[in-house]
Structures are given as C-alpha cells and as structure tokens.
Amino acid sequence: MSKINLTIDGVRYEDEVEPRMLLVHYLREVAGRTGTPIGCDTSNCGACTVLLGSADGEQLSVKSCSMLAVQADGSDITTIQGLAEAGGQWHPLQQAFHEEHALQCGYCTPGMILAAADLLRDNPHPTEEQVRDGLEGNLCRCTGYQNIVRAVLRAASQGVGS
Amino acid sequence: MTAPTETVTGEIGKRRARKEDARLVTGQTNWTDNIALPGLLHVAFLRSPQAHARILSVDVSAARRLPGVVAAFSGADFAAEQGSLPCAWPVTPDIVIPAHPPMATDEVRYGGEIVACVVARDRYMAADALEQIDVDYESLPAVLDMESALTEGSPKVHEAGNKSFKWVFANGDIEAAFRDAPVVLERTYRQQRLIPCAMEPRAVVCAPVADEYTLWSSTQIPHVLRVMLALVTGVPEHKLRVIAPDVGGGFGSKLQVTAEEVLTLLIARKLGRPVKWCESRSEGNLSAHHGRDQLQRIKIAAEADGRLRGLSVDLLADMGAYLMLVTPGVPLLGAFMFNAIYKMDAYSFKCTGVFTTKTPTDAYRGAGRPEATFGIEHAMDDLAAQLGIDPLALRERNWIGHSEFPYTTIAGLTYDSGNYEAATAKAVELFGYDDLRKEQAERRESGDPVQLGIGISTYTEMCGLAPSRVLGQLAYGAGGWEHAAIRMLPTGKVEVVTGSSAHGQGHETAWSQIVADKLGVPFEDIRVLHGDTQVAPKGMDTYGSRSLTVGGIAVVGACEKVIEKARVIAAGLLEVSGDDLEWSPGRWSVRGDPEQGRSMAEIALATFAAHALPDGVEPSLDSDATYDPDNFSFPHGTHMCATEVDTETGQVRIRRYVAVDDVGNVVNPLIVDGQVHGGLAQGIAQALYEEAAYDADGNLLTTTLADYTIPSAADLPTFVTDRTQTPATTNPLGVKGVGEAGTIASTPAVVNAVVDALRPLGVTDVEMPCTPQRVWRAIVAARGATA
Numbered sequence: 007m008s009k010i011n012l013t014i015d016g017v018r019y020e021d022e023v024e025p026r027m028l029l030v031h032y033l034r035e036v037a038g039r040t041g042t043p044i045g046c047d048t049s050n051c052g053a054c055t056v057l058l059g060s061a062d063g064e065q066l067s068v069k070s071c072s073m074l075a076v077q078a079d080g081s082d083i084t085t086i087q088g089l090a091e092a093g094g095q096w097h098p099l100q101q102a103f104h105e106e107h108a109l110q111c112g113y114c115t116p117g118m119i120l121a122a123a124d125l126l127r128d129n130p131h132p133t134e135e136q137v138r139d140g141l142e143g144n145l146c147r148c149t150g151y152q153n154i155v156r157a158v159l160r161a162a163s164q165g166v167g168s
Numbered sequence: 169m170t171a172p173t174e175t176v177t178g179e180i181g182k183r184r185a186r187k188e189d190a191r192l193v194t195g196q197t198n199w200t201d202n203i204a205l206p207g208l209l210h211v212a213f214l215r216s217p218q219a220h221a222r223i224l225s226v227d228v229s230a231a232r233r234l235p236g237v238v239a240a241f242s243g244a245d246f247a248a249e250q251g252s253l254p255c256a257w258p259v260t261p262d263i264v265i266p267a268h269p270p271m272a273t274d275e276v277r278y279g280g281e282i283v284a285c286v287v288a289r290d291r292y293m294a295a296d297a298l299e300q301i302d303v304d305y306e307s308l309p310a311v312l313d314m315e316s317a318l319t320e321g322s323p324k325v326h327e328a329g330n331k332s333f334k335w336v337f338a339n340g341d342i343e344a345a346f347r348d349a350p351v352v353l354e355r356t357y358r359q360q361r362l363i364p365c366a367m368e369p370r371a372v373v374c375a376p377v378a379d380e381y382t383l384w385s386s387t388q389i390p391h392v393l394r395v396m397l398a399l400v401t402g403v404p405e406h407k408l409r410v411i412a413p414d415v416g417g418g419f420g421s422k423l424q425v426t427a428e429e430v431l432t433l434l435i436a437r438k439l440g441r442p443v444k445w446c447e448s449r450s451e452g453n454l455s456a457h458h459g460r461d462q463l464q465r466i467k468i469a470a471e472a473d474g475r476l477r478g479l480s481v482d483l484l485a486d487m488g489a490y491l492m493l494v495t496p497g498v499p500l501l502g503a504f505m506f507n508a509i510y511k512m513d514a515y516s517f518k519c520t521g522v523f524t525t526k527t528p529t530d531a532y533r534g535a536g537r538p539e540a541t542f543g544i545e546h547a548m549d550d551l552a553a554q555l556g557i558d559p560l561a562l563r564e565r566n567w568i569g570h571s572e573f574p575y576t577t578i579a580g581l582t583y584d585s586g587n588y589e590a591a592t593a594k595a596v597e598l599f600g601y602d603d604l605r606k607e608q609a610e611r612r613e614s615g616d617p618v619q620l621g622i623g624i625s626t627y628t629e630m631c632g633l634a635p636s637r638v639l640g641q642l643a644y645g646a647g648g649w650e651h652a653a654i655r656m657l658p659t660g661k662v663e664v665v666t667g668s669s670a671h672g673q674g675h676e677t678a679w680s681q682i683v684a685d686k687l688g689v690p691f692e693d694i695r696v697l698h699g700d701t702q703v704a705p706k707g708m709d710t711y712g713s714r715s716l717t718v719g720g721i722a723v724v725g726a727c728e729k730v731i732e733k734a735r736v737i738a739a740g741l742l743e744v745s746g747d748d749l750e751w752s753p754g755r756w757s758v759r760g761d762p763e764q765g766r767s768m769a770e771i772a773l774a775t776f777a778a779h780a781l782p783d784g785v786e787p788s789l790d791s792d793a794t795y796d797p798d799n800f801s802f803p804h805g806t807h808m809c810a811t812e813v814d815t816e817t818g819q820v821r822i823r824r825y826v827a828v829d830d831v832g833n834v835v836n837p838l839i840v841d842g843q844v845h846g847g848l849a850q851g852i853a854q855a856l857y858e859e860a861a862y863d864a865d866g867n868l869l870t871t872t873l874a875d876y877t878i879p880s881a882a883d884l885p886t887f888v889t890d891r892t893q894t895p896a897t898t899n900p901l902g903v904k905g906v907g908e909a910g911t912i913a914s915t916p917a918v919v920n921a922v923v924d925a926l927r928p929l930g931v932t933d934v935e936m937p938c939t940p941q942r943v944w945r946a947i948v949a950a951r952g953a954t955a
Binding site for chain 2: 031040044045047096100103110119141149
C-alpha cells in the first residue's frame, strides 16, 4: 500500500492505496466522488476526464482512467462536482450545456465539460473547427455533438477562458 | 397540413431547457455503478475466449481460495435454477428457439459467453481471481457466414441446425409485376453488424432482504425486466423490485433481459448478500447484443417511366448464437417498411433468421426500419441511375400524395398522415439542390479528383410501438400500451408517474410540459417519477420511439380524469351543479360568472382536508390511465447529403447535410432537435465508420473504442435541420415519434451520396462502412471492370 496526499474539489485527502489502483477508482470508490463516471477501458471515451494540477499550478484535463492514484499524489483535482462555485452557482460551461441542450443521457457530460474547460483555457476564442478538434478525445453517443459545440462556443463568447 | 412556423401559446411547443440537467451537469447522478451498500460484493464473469467450443471442465477451486474471494461458480452451480434467457417473439410456429442458459454449462457458441464467475470484496480482487479459473475447452468449428451456414454440411451452431425461422409476407401478384416488366433492378446490399455502444456500460446491483430482492440495472425496461426475471428465476414477481436509476443511454442495447441480470440476482439469492456487476467496455462490446447484420436481396420491377410495379425482398438476418428478447422480430419490423412511402402493385418479403457463432443480435436504434429504409432508398437511387432520371423525380413519381392520406400501403399498414411534397420542397431549398447538382456536373466535367456526390433519403417509419392487437397478430409476447398516473399533492404540486423509462430522452421535462398545459399548473410545480417498479408500478418502458406517442398520451388521459374529479369537488365547494362549471386550464369556474371558481391548488387542498366533499365522493383527485394506441405513428422526412469523395485516397467528407423531418406536433423543439442530431450521428456512423468485425476464427476484433470507431465531434459536420408539421391524426396531441428517425433516414442518404459521387467511374455500390479503403477499392475494382 502507498500513502497519497491530494486535494479533490477543495478538500484534502490522505489515504493508503494499492499502487495499481486507477485514479478514477480512487475518486469514485475511496473518495466517493461518483460524479466522474467510467465509459471505457482504453482511454478513448474521456467520460472520466478531470482537471488536475500541482497545488500551486495550473490544472490540465486528464483522463482519470489512464493514471494511477499514486501518480496523483500531491495534486489538486477538480471534478465535475467541484466545478460550480461554493454556494452552488454553476460554472458558465454547465449553464451553457444546459441552455443549449448539449446533453441527453449525461454520461459523457462531466468529462465533456471539463475537457471543454481545458480547451477554453488553452484557446479562449476557438473556431467551431477548433472546438470539434479539441474535443476529439471525448465521445458522446447521444447528441451528435452539435449542441455541445454550440455550448462551448457560447461559453467562450462569455469569456470563460479569457 | 403543413405549418411552417410553430406558434406557441402554452408549455407544449416551448424550447424548454431540461429539468434533468441539474443533476447531470453537476455530477449528482445515480448511475448503477454509483450505488454503494454495506457489505456490497463485486461480481466478475469469466467469458469464453473461443467462438465455439465444448466445455470439458471448469475448475474454480483455486479462485475460491484467494483472499477476499467470497465465492466462485461455474455453470453447473446454476444448472438447476438458471432457466433459459427469454425470447419473447416467436415469429413463426416452427421457429427454433434454442435453450440459452445464462451461464454456459456444456457448450459455448460465441466469444464472450459466460462460463464462470467470481464474487469478491472488491473489483480488483474479483479480476485477479478470474485468472485462477481453469476451463478446458474442445474447440468446435466457428460458423460465421450466413449463406454458407445454410448450406448442407455446414457445421452446426445448434443441434437443430442453423436456420431459426423463415417468415414470409406477400400482397398483390408479384409474378405479374415482374412478368414483362420493362425495367428490373436487382441488387444485394449488406447491412453490417453494429455495436450500440451506449456511453454508460451495463451494470447491475442486487440486494436481498430475507426473500425479497431489489435489483438496480442500467436498463431501458425495468417493468419488462421484472416480469421476465420472475419467470426465469422463480423469484415471485411481488418480491422483486426493479429500479432503473439514471441510465446512460440505451439505443436498444438495454432493451434486453441479460445473462448478467439473471446471474446477479441468482448470486445474491445464493449468498444472501448484496452484489454488484459492472462491465468494462471490452466486455460490453463482446457480450451486450449487437445490431443490424443482414444480407438484403432486393428486386424491383418498374415501368419505363420509373413507376414501381413490384418489390421483392429476400433477407438473411444474422441472429448470432441465440435468440434474445426480440431478436427474431427485429428484421420483421422492416417487412412493413421496405415499401416505404411508395405506391406499388405487388410486394413480397421473405426473411430467414440464421444462427452463427457470433454475439446475439437484437434491437439497435431503429430496429429493422433502418435496414429496410437503407435497402429501398439505395435501390431507388440505383433505379434512377439505371433509368437516367433524377432520383427526386423518381421518388415523386411513386410516393403517396399528401391528398391520398389516410393510405393503406401494400404492406398493410395505414399511414394516417404525411406530406412528402412539403418536406422534400423544404429540403431541396435548404440544401441548394440545383446549385450542388451544377457543381457536381462541373467537377465531373473537369475530372476533379475530388468528386461531389448527392444522396437522397425520403423516409418514413413506423414507431410508437405499438397497438397490442397488432403485436398479438405478430406473435409478440406482450402488449404495447403505456400507463401513467397523476398524484395531486395537498399544496397543489403534482407528481406524474410514468411507465416510460427515460435514459436521456428528457421525459421529466416533456411530461411536465404536457401536464402543465393540461392541468394549468406551473411547469416548476410538476415532478415526474419513473424507472422504479415500486414507484411506477405499471409500464411497458422505452424503446421504438414510443414514449411520447404512447406514454405521453397516457399522461393526457390521466390528466383528463383528474380534471373531471376536480369538477365534482369544485361543484361541491361552489354549491353548484358540475354541469354549470367550465374549465380553463388550472381552474373550474361558474359558467357566466368566472369570478366564482376554484383553482386546482384550492381544489387539491380541499380534497386533502375532505371536510366538505359532496356525498359519496372519494377524497382524492389522483387518477391513472392506460393507453393502447390504435395505430403506429409515421414520422417522415427528406434528408439530403452532399459528400466530397477523394477518388485518389477514398476519403469521404460530408460537405452538407440537410434533414427536414415531420414528426407531427412538437412538445419541445429543443429535445426534438437533439434527438434528430443524435440520430443522424448514429446513422452517419453506420454509413462511414462503424463495423463489428470478426476474424476467420470468430474472434471479435472490435472490442474497444479504439477499434470500434464511434465518431467524435471532429468526424461529424454541423447539420442543417428543419421541420414540416403534419399532425398525427391518431392521437390527441398530434405527435409522432422522433427517437429513431434520424438514424433511419441518414444512412442511405450518406451512402447514396458516396455512390453518386462515383457513378461516373462505374461504381454502383460501396459496402458499409464506406471507409477510405473500401471506397478506394470500389474505385479500383470499377476501373478494372471498365478497362
């Protein structure tokens, strides 16, 4: 067993984990952050995407199924459950996904929103094509992506990544 | 009738953002895999690595000895209690329905069939223990090709042989139609095998308490599942509660009674402890049912001007290794759709269901209708090319005119309404048909290596499954009704209980809109309850684009009963006769004296108090209704696709896609557009990207999302969608189904566009999916043939 220290959605965790435990299983089953789902076992679908950074650094999107919990030692993680502001105000991406009907079953949504947050951080004013290319690693089976693209462009127009 | 613009006065027709989203965008979801219970154990299944083999022995003893392992079982441990997985659709009297034990006992017939299981304290321990199970197999020959499976001397999948059934339908004199026909078109098309790939993998949890069980499953059909689990396992129906919590997509793949659901229940019963099973994606690709997989032989007889005389369809449909819940019925839904929107003198349909050593097939979005629509729409384009006439003109020459409705088709269905002229005219305009044809001619003229193709699909489909009487005639094992109940709460809030079981469709929002209009209560004051047999005790669940056209109408019926009960109680409160009251949404008031009245909230509170109800009136406004449709619903539309095909690389790019759909009246345009977008993506995916591929030994090659390439945002265009609105005449809301229309229409539109681009090169078909390699090979083959 290995000891890890990390922060998830603003709360500090210290746990003993098996070295082989995937980060996504740690998030879901040890930390109880079940808002992050699992959609595949080959890192293709992106449903398990979270934002991860060092304690003082910038957060980047990672697929939490393709990382071990021990590799996240010392990191600061934001899941979909920590994206809204304290007090419950939704992040503009959450609001945009809702208003543009960018989700149906909602299973890909946490990963899609967090991948989009990273995309806009990297490129605050993307073109439609850049949004489509930027979200290539996140699969959705319900929406045909049309409204997801709209939602991300809408959030961009509201200055999310700026 | 066609209403080009939507006028909205109430909730119905409003672009309401969904109620469901609040939990889904914040991660407060309740997927089955999220369920945690004290002492919950994890199940892992060992699956056959071979397509076809005899099981000589299974030894689970080493697995049992590992720390953390609570139990390990082989098929023999369940032999006395596991029964056979149900097939509810024995389509012919002499159909072969082989025994289908949830856990194989003596033979495996597809790679992925369950042979053993482990129950352990966590999923890692369970996975470790699986590796300690020793199974001895004797390999048997794989049976992979339908045509050779039916030949004398083929290895057998089942003792009874490889033919499950042959189903035939005929109307009109088909021989006369072909005799001396000026034009005959003969084609064979292949419908490749697909994997539905809902984003949420399947998962099951079962918790026993004494001799009662609660089972959570990522299912589309909690009500059907409860009945079937009771019948298969002997757990009495009243001691089994089935819950479909948040379900992450289905597309037909969760319209099933699975081996894993049965076994999870049996394991919980054996151990008396709560257990969970969650599949991995690769496990799901192997063992959750597949879709499509047909060989279609199509013959059309026509006059020289293109008027259709007769259509003959002879299908081979791959059942896979076993018949699951509705496996044999899926291709037969297509029997009524090959004739599509066209008039003709004669029609003949034959379908042979064939067993192979592959994963069983069953419903996948559209279930039989996409296959049929592909066949006829591809053939219509081919016929137009053969006759040298515009494919739109050929369709117009043959389709049912809007003044001819209701129209009874050659397949025996009565289409209540439609306006193919209006939908097509709108699509032509939005698409820029004439300009694109001009550009196509220029590119052909100049020998541009990137050719432009235009594909058309003027589809209709039958959905809103289904009139129970018709299902009975087709030998289906259940009815097609739906149930709804309204509970009026003392404070005037409303709970709507529905037997529809949403898994992404947005019923909580759409049903709220319907009830808000009918009862005149605010949208926000309504909550919709579903997906739990204890909360919503009656239902036929969600598939076949049936929820709004059947379940939604049941909601309307329940509302009407509430309103009538409220009239009686309001009359008592106002001390007038019920006949003297008039209803305006949300309020009963005295005719001619509208000041004198009671709102629904006031009536609800007075009913709760029950102090001053008329004699003999029960203190309840609650009502329920069960609706059985008289007919299917027939959405239709015209889709047009322009593709750019690089003749040097075979690369296909969708340049423009226009979908004009007519789904009757629209409850929520936002949701309808979303359904169309998603449907288009899956239909385009069949045309260009997806195929469940097997190697020569019967191993599935596409077990991951790296191999089974469902499209990403980068692979799809922005769609242009619009509607015409011809209300259904068969239900009080005038609505038609929309869940499958996009998928049904789009596959032939895209393939027709690919082929159209290449016709000058001599290409007449490209097998799906039209990957660059397939397209390039088709070009090379055609060049070779013409050289």
